[in-house]
Amino acid sequence: MPSVLEPTRHSILIVDDAPENLTVLGELLQPLYHVRVGTSGERALRMVERPPLPDLILLDVMMPGMDGYEVMRRLHADEDLRKIPVIFITATNSSENEEIGLSLGAVDYITKPINPVILRARVKAHLEFKEARDRLANENEWLEAEVARRMRDNLLIQELSIRALANLAEARDNETGLHIMRTQAYVEVLARHLAEHPKFAPALAGQRLEHIIKAAPLHDIGKVGIPDAILFKRGRLDAHEYEIMKTHARIGAEAIEHAIRSSAAGADPEAADKVPDAFAFLEVAAEIADSHHEKWDCSGYPNGLAGEAIPVSGRQMALADVFDALLNKRVYKPPLTLDETTQIILEDRGRHFDPDVVDAFLACHERFAEIAASHPDPVAA
Numbered sequence: 001m002p003s004v005l006e007p008t009r010h011s012i013l014i015v016d017d018a019p020e021n022l023t024v025l026g027e028l029l030q031p032l033y034h035v036r037v038g039t040s041g042e043r044a045l046r047m048v049e050r051p052p053l054p055d056l057i058l059l060d061v062m063m064p065g066m067d068g069y070e071v072m073r074r075l076h077a078d079e080d081l082r083k084i085p086v087i088f089i090t091a092t093n094s095s096e097n098e099e100i101g102l103s104l105g106a107v108d109y110i111t112k113p114i115n116p117v118i119l120r121a122r123v124k125a126h127l128e129f130k131e132a133r134d135r136l137a138n139e140n141e142w143l144e145a146e147v148a149r150r151m152r153d154n155l156l157i158q159e160l161s162i163r164a165l166a167n168l169a170e171a172r173d174n175e176t177g178l179h180i181m182r183t184q185a186y187v188e189v190l191a192r193h194l195a196e197h198p199k200f201a202p203a204l205a206g207q208r209l210e211h212i213i214k215a216a217p218l219h220d221i222g223k224v225g226i227p228d229a230i231l232f233k234r235g236r237l238d239a240h241e242y243e244i245m246k247t248h249a250r251i252g253a254e255a256i257e258h259a260i261r262s263s264a265a266g267a268d269p270e271a272a273d274k275v276p277d278a279f280a281f282l283e284v285a286a287e288i289a290d291s292h293h294e295k296w297d298c299s300g301y302p303n304g305l306a307g308e309a310i311p312v313s314g315r316q317m318a319l320a321d322v323f324d325a326l327l328n329k330r331v332y333k334p335p336l337t338l339d340e341t342t343q344i345i346l347e348d349r350g351r352h353f354d355p356d357v358v359d360a361f362l363a364c365h366e367r368f369a370e371i372a373a374s375h376p377d378p379v380a381a
Contacts, residue, residue: 009034010127013054015044015071016089017063021112025058025089028116029123041066045074048081056127059106061090061097072104085126089114178375179324184216185371186320193360194316200356203312207280212313215285219292219317222252236332250302252289256282284313292317295352307354315354319345319361322352323368328377338369 014025015038022037029035036054038044041063048054057075061068068088076082087108088101098109107126110119191209194200204212223231226248230241237245260279291305291314298306300318310318326341336344342365349358361368 010055011036011052012056012058012123013038013044013047014058015041015063015068016060018060021060024114025119028114028119032120033123040064041068041071044071048075048084053080053084055084055130056123057084057086058089058123059086061088061092061101069100069104072101072106076105085130087122087126178377179328180217182324182371182375183219183317183320184213185375186323186368187216187316188213189364189367189371190316190320190357190360193364194312194357197356197360200312208284211281211284212288212316215281215288215313216317216320218252218256218285219288219321220248220252221255222248222250222289225251234331246293246301249290249293253286256286256289260286287311288313288317290314292321294318296354297351300352310354315357319353319357323361324372327372338372
């Protein structure tokens, strides 16, 4: 019985229709390896159908019925079996036959009569190569899993950081309750619906759709720059106060843009070409913060953009933001009903809102209602 410390021996499958050849090859390799034998191509294929798979196959070329070339073709037709190295063994000393075998995927070609030294050396070399290849594949698999894990961790950290920043803005405007959660959900519903629309598909392609969804909670981040006296005022703002409140859109966008510029300036020059991809999410966040109060008829702020000059992300955020504000209580107004809120959205189609975005809202109206009902603001004690 082998010692528990003895390493597992490599397994070799020898395939030959001549018993004397199997005996010779077996006697040469049995002291070093675990040897199995197959007396035909058909039997060899049946043997490799069940585990454990051999680490190497010595395959005779000229056999009755299914020859070695056909066995090789069938092995290579299978994703797992094609990884087993095959050494052809033949009595013919023809370069043409050798070329055929190698073209089919054989790793080596040994002619009879067998030279024991050459046989053992080549078997050992190919087993070591397979072992190194398998080890590399396992390491690559581990690395890929580790990269995937770290990416998941980074995405979670990013999401939590976004939520923390959004909550910071919300904490300075505490009557909005679960506003950021609901508006993010509304934006996601709109974005996924509009992604199927030919007019919107380019603006929502690739990672951009996910960036818009993740950046939505930062739309009001600029409110951290609004004076408390205005932000916490009970009741409606006067004209002067309203002008100051309107600056939150630009404040938020500029804060994010400053972060992008500062990080880009400190980036590794050799990685400069990767900066646009690295900051794509922040660019979308700045875009939403800056444009979510723009109106389709150019009467919005801070830039007075009109129609399709307003970024798609801002158009979606505008509807989500207004829908939520109307449906929920604010210091300056009581909550409206779902029907009242929907009617106002419809009346502002083509004025405040992109008509296509309103159409998407109507198509997803039931989902909006479900989100609103699932995340109500807490009732004040």
